[in-house]
Amino acid sequence: MKFFASRLAGSSRSPLQRFMRSFESPRYLLKWVFLSTLIGCIAGLGAIAFYAAIHFSTSVFLGGMVGYQPPEPAGEGETVVTSFWAAAHPWLLPLVTALGGLIAGIIVFTFAPEAEGHGTDAAIAAFHEGKSIRARIPLIKLVASAITIGTGGSAGREGPAAQISAGFGSILGSVLRLDAQDRRIALATGIGAGIGAIFRAPLGGAILAAEILYRDDLEVEALIPALLASIVGYSIFGAWSGWDPIFATPNNLAFSSPPQLIYYVVLGLLCGLVGRLYSNGFYGITHIFHHIPLPTGSSQPSVDCW
Numbered sequence: 546m547k548f549f550a551s552r553l554a555g556s557s558r559s560p561l562q563r564f565m566r567s568f569e570s571p572r573y574l575l576k577w578v579f580l581s582t583l584i585g586c587i588a589g590l591g592a593i594a595f596y597a598a599i600h601f602s603t604s605v606f607l608g609g610m611v612g613y614q615p616p617e618p619a620g621e622g623e624t625v626v627t628s629f630w631a632a633a634h635p636w637l638l639p640l641v642t643a644l645g646g647l648i649a650g651i652i653v654f655t656f657a658p659e660a661e662g663h664g665t666d667a668a669i670a671a672f673h674e675g676k677s678i679r680a681r682i683p684l685i686k687l688v689a690s691a692i693t694i695g696t697g698g699s700a701g702r703e704g705p706a707a708q709i710s711a712g713f714g715s716i717l718g719s720v721l722r723l724d725a726q727d728r729r730i731a732l733a734t735g736i737g738a739g740i741g742a743i744f745r746a747p748l749g750g751a752i753l754a755a756e757i758l759y760r761d762d763l764e765v766e767a768l769i770p771a772l773l774a775s776i777v778g779y780s781i782f783g784a785w786s787g788w789d790p791i792f793a794t795p796n797n798l799a800f801s802s803p804p805q806l807i808y809y810v811v812l813g814l815l816c817g818l819v820g821r822l823y824s825n826g827f828y829g830i831t832h833i834f835h836h837i838p839l840p841t842g843s844s845q846p847s848v849d850c851w
Contacts (some may be wrong), residue, residue, distance in 0.1 A: 574769075581734060581770040583717060585777025588710040588738035592782045595687050595706060596743060602695020606645060611637045615697070619793030620745070621786070638697060645696025649689040657685040662831070663700065664690070664708030665736075665757070671715065672732050672758055675725055678715035682708065702743050710739025710778075726766075733758060733767040734774045741775030742782040745791055750775035 607613050612633025616626045629635055653660050659667055660682050671678050690705035714735025718728035733754045741750020754771035755763045 577730075577770045578773060580717065580721075580731060581738075581773035582777055584710070584714050584731065584734050584770075585738050585742075585774035586781060587713040587717070588735060588774060588778035589742050589781025591683065591687070591709050591713060592706060592739060592742040592778060593785050595691065595702070595709060596782075596786065598687060598691035599694050599702070602645075602691045604695075606641050606692075606696045607638075610641050611635070611697075613638065618791045620789040620791040624793075642697040645692050645698055649693045649698075652685060652689045652692075657681050660686045660689060660708070663704030664706075665704045668708045668711035668732065668736055669758055671711065672729055675729065677719050677728070678708075678712040678732070680712075680716050683710075683712040683716075686712070703740055706739040706743045707736045710735040710742075714738075730764075730767050730770055733764055734770040737767070737771030738774035738778040741771075742778030745779060745783060745786075745788070747772065747775035747779040750779075 603615065607615060613629065613631075613635070614623075614627065616624050618624070629638070632638070657679065659679070661667075664686060668678075670676075686705050686708050690700060690702075693700045694702070711732050712735070714731040714733070715728065718731040723731060736757065737750040737752075737754025739750070740753055741747040744750070751768060751772035754775075755765065755768045758764050758767075
């Protein structure tokens with residue numbers, strides 16, 4: 546309802562007011578070039594810090610304690626998969642993973658309960674509810690997610706990167722006292738910039754920033770700012786980490802005959818089913834744990850902005 550109310554309010558503006566808040570206005574465009582550049586710079590630096598924290602945590606926990614080095618994407622390191630039993634202390638892996646979850650949980654529920662989970666849902670909720678993301682969230686999310694990933698937890702970079710950079714965008718909107726709509730765009734721009742930077746996919750990050758916010762719609766106003774911010778963030782992160790794509794394609798892999806499409810169809814269906822199964826299992830287990838009477842802290846942020 547808030548989405549349609551905002552659209553209705555926008556349609557009630559005069560033609561001059563709509564022009565001044567569109568990218569056809571040089572002043573409005575220049576404003577978002579400046580804001581997007583700032584968000585992209587912070588997202589790029591945040592991606593570097595997050596990437597370095599993951600590698601540091603992995604070397605300390607999995608490398609130092611277990612003696613196991615997990616494989617990395619082709620664009621980031623060694624892709625060789627070594628046997629789990631070849632590790633120096635394979636029996637320590639479940640204990641280290643549990644220890645990482647315990648440490649991350651204590652950090653999150655002590656300092657920022659809203660940083661719980663994978664991060665994308667929280668960023669989307671902040672966008673739709675018009676709430677500011679507290680200044681501590683990016684740092685808490687960075688540390689907790691790096692520990693979770695570095696100890697072998699089932700987690701990825703996309704959710705934390707989205708919430709970290711969305712937090713930066715929200716903080717910038719509050720500091721510059723942007724109006725409600727511009728703060729929402731800044732938050733969405735942060736989501737795209739973070740994803741585009743750490744995955745070295747600026748166009749993909751910009752499109753994701755516009756489409757992930759709705760099930761059946763796009764936040765078109767976020768496309769241009771998110772693209773600018775993603776390019777800036779990708780440039781900063783790429784200058785530090787390199788420009789190779791994260792995932793490599795074997796040279797002998799090529800489409801040579803139409804019947805191969807059948808295998809892609811089967812693969813797509815299987816991946817969709819596995820993804821649905823994992824998603825239902827993830828949220829189902831989360832729902833179960835939320836109903837266990839354990840002290841988890843308050844999910845409501847305190848009155849201070851920090």
